[in-house]
Amino acid sequence: STLLEWxxxxxxxxxxxxxxYPLSTYAEFVFLNIQDLVLVLTxxxxxxxxxxxxxxxxxxxxxxxxxxxxxxxxxxxxxxFVLPVSMSSKLIQLRALWTSRDASSVSSTTWFLAFYSxxxxxxxxxxxxxxxxxxxxxxxxxxxxxxxxxxxVFLNGQKAAGKREKRA
Numbered sequence: 242s243t244l245l246e247w248x249x250x251x252x253x254x255x256x257x258x259x260x261x262y263p264l265s266t267y268a269e270f271v272f273l274n275i276q277d278l279v280l281v282l283t284x285x286x287x288x289x290x291x292x293x294x295x296x297x298x299x300x301x302x303x304x305x306x307x308x309x310x311x312x313x314x315x316x317x318x319x320x321x322f323v324l325p326v327s328m329s330s331k332l333i334q335l336r337a338l339w340t341s342r343d344a345s346s347v348s349s350t351t352w353f354l355a356f357y358s359x360x361x362x363x364x365x366x367x368x369x370x371x372x373x374x375x376x377x378x379x380x381x382x383x384x385x386x387x388x389x390x391x392x393x394v395f396l397n398g399q400k401a402a403g404k405r406e407k408r409a
Contacts (some may be wrong), residue, residue: 249350262369331389335388335389342399
């Protein structure tokens with residue numbers, strides 16, 4: 242799911258850039274791309290897969306950004322795939338949470354921040370560009386980010402209640 246998220250951030254950043262949108266509408270994606278690069282490399286490092294696999298991901302990322310950033314026509318086609326890919330990445334995470342019923346390694350704070358970030362991007366997009374594909378993507382991401390955050394709170398609450406019952 243991290244790779245899918247990273248791909249979406251790359252496409253969104255490149256799409257905004259090639260459309261000539263104000264930096265305020267996509268500056269966050271620059272930092273999110275860096276954050277997800279670090280996450281991907283960390284995951285690969287701890288999975289003993291840092292070598293060739295990491296290099297292939299980075300080359301793929303650079304290729305995607307380069308192609309989208311140089312062609313408005315390609316950017317307008319590719320942006321339509323961000324919504325289903327973004328939703329898939331978050332649905333994978335939701336499924337994993339509810340399948341394992343263990344949210345101990347997931348931070349609800351992080352997911353609530355992601356939710357609020359999407360809300361901010363929705364307002365920025367409305368005020369600055371009115372871009373419908375971006376609004377749809379950010380709106381669905383906001384709903385799913387909030388769903389993940391609430392799931393974490395709920396599952397951690399169940400776990401805490403179970404511990405209290407065992408002690409009693």
